[in-house]
């Protein structure tokens with residue numbers, strides 16, 4: 001054992017104190033400098049002790065938050081609601097209301113963050129592909145299996161975007177429709193016949209959206225339980241199923257990101273072992289996909305999305321690296337599965353909370369489908385009809401209230417960058433944003449700004465702020481065919497509302513799929529799949545809150561569900577409900593709400 005002498009200990013202590021002191025002095029100096037720069041922008045600013053995406057803060061906030069939340073509100077209210085990613089959705093527009101500005105600079109010692117929900121800034125950010133960039137360092141989290149389109153910019157980003165966009169031909173949308181309708185038919189039977197257990201509905205929806213993206217984008221079938229089915233060779237036999245390996249690898253993406261590769265593989269900690277195993281297993285499944293693709297091409301099979309990636313990898317002009325093929329397969333599945341599954345999950349709970357809306361939706365589906373067997377529903381005719389009806393309205397409103405990505409990250413580059421923003425007095429202002437500022441478009445605030453999206457007046461009994469469920473009003477998206485209607489008319493004459501409002505709102509006030517050159521490449525795919533699955537489920541069955549007893553018990557279950565939608569929604573990969581709302585699925589005509597007289601709700 002080494003024994004340190006008293007003078008050595010004293011030297012060590014004083015050196016440590018000097019280092020800590022210098023660090024704090026430097027931090028203070030840096031903060032002072034950043035505040036001076038922020039003042040010059042003319043944008044409202046606040047000071048925060050932490051930076052929202054600092055790795056240390058990200059790692060420590062979970063254990064620290066219970067203590068920080070006990071501090072008096074005046075100490076935290078100006079910065080905390082915009083410094084914890086998982087709570088951005090919950091606070092929605094409130095931080096902007098507090099600062100009386102739709103754009104705020106959050107100044108911390110080492111980096112400044114610009115949060116905005118200003119429509120003018122949203123439009124400007126979407127248009128400025130060359131100087132308002134993707135924050136590739138922050139998005140490196142996504143590079144678990146190789147570089148991806150989502151986490152790249154500049155020349156590389158353009159190359160990946162070109163290859164991945166070319167994956168989405170007409171046949172892909174047609175495939176998403178047919179596969180969505182078919183898989184949702186199987187899902188309906190599973191939901192009606194199986195007994196409720198925690199997490200059942202979300203898991204079933206994930207299996208469906210995973211299978212749709214796998215089949216349509218990659219030509220790889222998955223069984224209803226998520227096993228891989230190949231036609232031309234046998235997949236590797238792993239410890240995790242095809243679906244499970246992806247779902248676990250995606251869940252542990254944060255662990256993979258925070259841990260060096262060598263440590264992850266050899267670490268004795270369980271979370272590291274799980275992350276490492278699931279990553280390896282999913283990699284092997286992706287290699288299986290590529291082998292299958294080679295064999296299919298040799299046999300002259302149809303083109304799908306993976307074909308574009310594979311073709312780009314062997315095309316000497318493009319030379320898409322093997323890691324980029326793997327990275328982009330991963331990001332397709334990631335983009336295509338959690339997003340749609342969670343959106344459908346929110347929709348089903350909201351429909352259970354509002355039986356009258358559910359019933360109107362079903363009548364609209366009946367009117368379009370006219371007793372035809374769903375296997376005859378066509379992408380060319382039925383998809384536009386459903387999208388332009390109550391089905392499209394339910395999807396549009398759910399994406400407004402529970403948008404998959406509560407913020408869209410960008411950054412300024414090496415030089416000061418001009419940005420147009422709205423001022424509180426309604427005028428526009430050309431601000432100059434400092435270099436390397438993280439620019440976060442707060443979509444949950446954009447979509448809940450009362451100036452553009454009036455909320456319902458009455459909260460559901462039991463619901464806490466932010467009154468998420470009572471703000472959900474799908475029929476605001478409908479107008480009488482071929483003419484615009486006032487809000488009062490919308491409320492008084494629901495049955496005639498048949499046409500979806502697809503334009504007319506102020507630019508920059510509705511951006512669930514983002515906008516501009518880096519908008520979601522899967523938008524049409526997602527809309528097609530969501531309409532297909534929702535219409536197919538609701539044609540045959542109804543969803544109800546699980547409750548025992550009569551109207552009183554139902555009201556309690558409803559209050560509890562609304563409270564969870566308000567308090568327990570956060571983000572892992574996409575916005576999701578982190579608590580369970582038990583649901584029952586019944587054949588149409590057997591709903592308990594008919595007995596309990598709940599149709600007026």
Ligand code: HEM
Pocket residue numbers: 149150151161164213331332333335336337339340343399403404405408409511512513514517518519520521522523525526
């Ligand atoms: C409800 C469904 C979906 C929503 C709300 C959604 C939303 C978004 C948003 C907001 C972005 C922009 C992110 C950013 O700029 O950082 C994005 C990007 C992207 N989405 Fe989606 N998405 C959905 C479904 C899908 C699907 C089904 C796919 C693929 C099959 C997909 C693939 C992608 C990809 C590859 C990008 C990156 C594009 C780029 O960086 O240039 N998404 N999505």
